Amino acid sequence: MKFATTPRTRLQLCALAALSVVLVLAPGAAQATTAGPAGPPAPGLLLWNKLGSATEVTHSEYGPNLVLSDCTLFACGLDVAATLGYPAGVFGGAASITGGPYFPGAREHTALLRTSILNPEHGAVEAWYRQTSDPAPFVHNPHRIFGGPYSLTGIDEVNLSSWDRLDSGDPRLHFSLFFNVEPPPFTPPHLVGVHSLSDGVEGYRISALNGQWIHVAGVWDRNGIASTPDTIRLYVNGQVVATSQDPSWGTTTCDRRLAGVDRCFLDIAGCNDTCADAFAVDNLKVWDYAKTDHSDRFVEGFAPTNRPPDCSGVTAAPASVRHQMRDKLLLVSLSGATDPDGDALAYRIDGVTQDEYVSGVGDDTFPDAVTPLGPSANQVLVRSEANSHYNGRVYRIAYTVSDGNGGSCSGTAGPSGNTTAKVSVPRKAGTPAIDDGNAMSWDSFTGAPVP
Numbered sequence: 272m273k274f275a276t277t278p279r280t281r282l283q284l285c286a287l288a289a290l291s292v293v294l295v296l297a298p299g300a301a302q303a304t305t306a307g308p309a310g311p312p313a314p315g316l317l318l319w320n321k322l323g324s325a326t327e328v329t330h331s332e333y334g335p336n337l338v339l340s341d342c343t344l345f346a347c348g349l350d351v352a353a354t355l356g357y358p359a360g361v362f363g364g365a366a367s368i369t370g371g372p373y374f375p376g377a378r379e380h381t382a383l384l385r386t387s388i389l390n391p392e393h394g395a396v397e398a399w400y401r402q403t404s405d406p407a408p409f410v411h412n413p414h415r416i417f418g419g420p421y422s423l424t425g426i427d428e429v430n431l432s433s434w435d436r437l438d439s440g441d442p443r444l445h446f447s448l449f450f451n452v453e454p455p456p457f458t459p460p461h462l463v464g465v466h467s468l469s470d471g472v473e474g475y476r477i478s479a480l481n482g483q484w485i486h487v488a489g490v491w492d493r494n495g496i497a498s499t500p501d502t503i504r505l506y507v508n509g510q511v512v513a514t515s516q517d518p519s520w521g522t523t524t525c526d527r528r529l530a531g532v533d534r535c536f537l538d539i540a541g542c543n544d545t546c547a548d549a550f551a552v553d554n555l556k557v558w559d560y561a562k563t564d565h566s567d568r569f570v571e572g573f574a575p576t577n578r579p580p581d582c583s584g585v586t587a588a589p590a591s592v593r594h595q596m597r598d599k600l601l602l603v604s605l606s607g608a609t610d611p612d613g614d615a616l617a618y619r620i621d622g623v624t625q626d627e628y629v630s631g632v633g634d635d636t637f638p639d640a641v642t643p644l645g646p647s648a649n650q651v652l653v654r655s656e657a658n659s660h661y662n663g664r665v666y667r668i669a670y671t672v673s674d675g676n677g678g679s680c681s682g683t684a685g686p687s688g689n690t691t692a693k694v695s696v697p698r699k700a701g702t703p704a705i706d707d708g709n710a711m712s713w714d715s716f717t718g719a720p721v722p
């Protein structure tokens with residue numbers, strides 16, 4: 272089977288319908304946002320729709336609203352404005368074709384994306400999907416998740432569908448791209464689709480997952496996804512299952528596909544034949560970049576952004592120690608970092624420098640710092656000594672504080688070090704030690720001079 276081409280008689284009707292849609296939706300009216308004028312709730316987000324009710328479908332959480340099919344939008348006949356039911360999804364309700372009766376050969380359309388938002392160069396579409404059973408030729412085939420074959424006006428830019436493509440008993444999840452001008456009638460369009468990493472055949476078999484909610488994502492980047500030769504990838508439950516290295520899907524968006532004609536009719540939760548209750552789609556998100564990390568799929572909205580810890584208040588305690596017996600090592604603890612998210616913080620000692628040589632004239636001890644618990648702690652031992660030839664010793668302690676969520680802050684030692692964790696050892700009581708560490712510095716662990 273090929274992708275359907277729309278009879279020319281329908282084009283004028285579509286154009287008229289498109290005109291009326293434009294008049295109904297005032298400029299900007301399609302933008303529904305939960306984030307206010309600051310921008311999308313996540314960088315690169317183009318569309319987020321929860322798909323859980325008629326109100327949710329027609330009021331996107333972010334990006335253009337979806338439009339529910341009706342026969343004023345297109346000439347109903349073989350194309351049918353189908354009814355959506357909203358069974359329980361992964362998050363609230365999900366979109367699923369219900370009602371009917373429908374008939375073999377019918378093309379059921381429900382929610383439509385009528386706005387050109389997709390970027391031919393890079394992007395991603397993701398949703399949760401559950402099919403009760405495989406698409407079956409002439410019974411319910413294909414299941415259009417986001418775009419797909421037999422969509423209104425032929426081919427969509429992005430086609431994520433479950434489809435027995437050749438009616439050959441090989442139903443698969445397919446993902447293909449078509450950013451091109453309108454081909455002449457009955458000329459097969461050039462789509463670029465992914466091939467399974469398992470068997471090299473176009474599409475990926477998901478029959479073993481029937482009855483389960485699975486997360487599906489199609490990703491593209493003409494310049495290579497994540498610095499690989501892959502230009503298109505299909506993900507199932509966060510794993511790459513099918514790829515393409517072909518970048519030849521074209522550069523034309525739906526609004527420019529056919530001069531003077533609106534061709535932006537992308538099906539969401541559409542199908543063919545008698546497909547009531549065959550599958551459901553939930554929580555659709557569309558992105559402007561090649562999203563490869565789908566570990567956030569269990570969050571309906573967006574994982575909160577982690578903020579790094581703040582090291583400006585880090586100090587060493589005690590901050591000043593008396594010049595004691597020269598062999599004595601004194602335990603120093605770092606504290607004072609804060610995290611705006613309230614995350615538990617872990618310290619690591621990265622280094623210790625001092626502004627007097629570690630051993631030499633006037634000093635016969637080595638080393639002058641030890642980490643008794645290893646570096647992954649907030650404690651370090653420093654020697655409570657100052658060379659009688661100089662003006663008091665100052666240790667600079669380099670450290671990193673991590674919040675366990677990828678955020679960190681740090682302080683550095685050595686010349687021009689920025690650490691606020693310092694320990695001074697005055698040479699005489701009542702005479703503060705002077706920090707000469709910007710001019711001269713030694714590694715307290717190794718004794719090596721630090722440039």
Ligand SMILES: [Ca+2]
Nearest residue numbers: 321323362364
């Ligand atoms: Ca939902």
Ligand SMILES: [Ca+2]
Nearest residue numbers: 578612614674
């Ligand atoms: Ca944090």
Ligand SMILES: [Ca+2]
Nearest residue numbers: 629634636639
């Ligand atoms: Ca020493």
Ligand SMILES: [Ca+2]
Nearest residue numbers: 662663705707
């Ligand atoms: Ca000094």
